[in-house]
Amino acid sequence: MIMTVLVADDSNFFRRRVSEIINSDSRLKVIGCAANGKEAVEKATQLKPDVIIMDIEMPVMDGITAVRKIMKFNPTPILMFSSLTHDGAKATLDALDAGALDFLPKRFEDIARNRDEAIGLLQQRVSEIARKKVWMRRQVLIARPSQKTAAASTRHSLTRAFAGSSDTATIASAPMAKPVTSASQFKASGKRYQLVAIGTSTGGPVALQKVLCVLPVHFPVPILLIQHMPSTFTAAFAQRLNGLCKLSIKEAQNGDALQAGTAYLAPGGMQMMLNSHFGAVSIKIIDGGDCMNYKPCIDITFGSAANAYGDKVLSMILTGMGTDGRNGARLLKQEGSTIWAQDEKSCVVYGMPRAVSKAGISSEDLPLDRISERILVEFNLV
Template identity: 70%
Template structure:
């Protein structure tokens, strides 16, 4: 059965263009369209699509408000279309907070080297997001309740954490069973670390926010973050995380010296590498490279981390499409470092973590809700 798609945009030209691309894939079928957010909310309820594509700026009701309303009444995977501007980046991040799972630029030429590649990418994104609908509406599984973890309790810090909604909590929340048993406590491995590294793609902004906002300002190691994201988005995303987190978060710059308690986000369109020796490590930000599929690329950053820090890296691969990070994670594991992967149910797209898990590289597969708890126990802060 074809994936049913609702296309939402106030531009008749764009609705037609997106519908033609989607209908060209035999796996997909556009079952309706809407010209504003209010109509989108109504049609989401009556048509029950598997996936919704949503514009942000629309009359009557904007896309962000529509996402929030749809996630309350009829949780559905939503793909946002955004302009590649600073304001577009902020609005897109707001939409992800409201419950959208992914985004693409409205100008398809900004996301691909040619027309055919852009068409294929849109079709693949829609097909992948459709798989998430099963988990968004899955029945309660009382056999594996999770109690509030130590990481979810307030942590003392000189900076104030700001709570924020997320797609993960919106789409994956389940009614609590009558009796909630405490979740099994993780055990630290006893390994010593000097760096934490995280790689992610589709669904990553929400996942990173959920994890990083639970880390204390006294986190003892520097953190490098690789999120597949356009160049105009990474500065806005880093600023948002910095406002929400107790740790410091910044878009990485060439020559940055790694400091404990600070996370460095790889800039979009570039590659981030580490050089030096532990205690005096600098970041090199270099051209993305025409032959590289991902800019930034997790493999590049993880590979350089393995050369500098060897076995002293705590790394993890989070939600994302494709297999970026597998080769870099393999290099880390060969050096004796620790590699974890996000589990399937809590991923927006179980591609990158699956590639690491299937290759036997990750030692633990973790639900998003407990990754921060696992980190704090592993590094001796819980």
């Protein structure tokens, strides 16, 4: 089945360039182009593409406004192109809040070591997020009768849920984690944790926001956040989360002493590790390394957490492409720590969580809108 694409950018040269790349993949086909956000909104309705590639800065109507209108009237998976600047980071995060699923730097040389790698990455991202179209439209149709915004709907559903609540293993033979149904009542495991660690990638900024905004200001342990993100984005993302959440959230710095009630976001382009000295644990930030595919890398941080905390870590793998986090989660499990995975239905891309779940590493597969509830129950905070 060929997936159709709409390309929206005010540069004729860039539209042609992206269209050539997309059309060179037999799975994909560009069925239209738009020179501004207004045209993108109109063509999204007329052509009904499987995915839209959208620039942020465009005349007549900017990309963020166009995303909001498309998601309101004709919800479609959207991949944003962004500049790797501080202002570009803020605008990209606004686009994700508006409903875009993912982003890539507009300068291809910023995302890959060579042209072929960059082309492959773009084609892969477009193919992956195109698969969310049917699910997105179903969710919008369900939500429309309530006339609530997505944010309000999430808050109310979580409130109702709280009120109602009193590879050492091979993929072929590993037991699957038990999915959680809407009727499930969570129970605390009774384990004592000293750290929470969350790894995520594609779709992660919105997922992290949903999880973290519900946690209380006096959360009893520190939290590590590993989000695949460029170096110019993580400071802006940490600042945004800090303004939205009750927790204190910051971009991690070398030497930070871990404190309860604080979440530390791994800086883009670097690796975040833990340094344990006579019972005191601090953050160690090291160079990302040219040979590493992910900077930051979830495997590295999780492996370091296993060494520092043993069986006292509650870790989660959320939406994302690839398998990063599987090896680190395996090390945590070998030490006796707990690993949860986001379920397939609620993921933007069910890559990383699937790798963990199918390897038999995760003990629970959770829908995104119930992960906060599950955390609160586990820490006896409800």
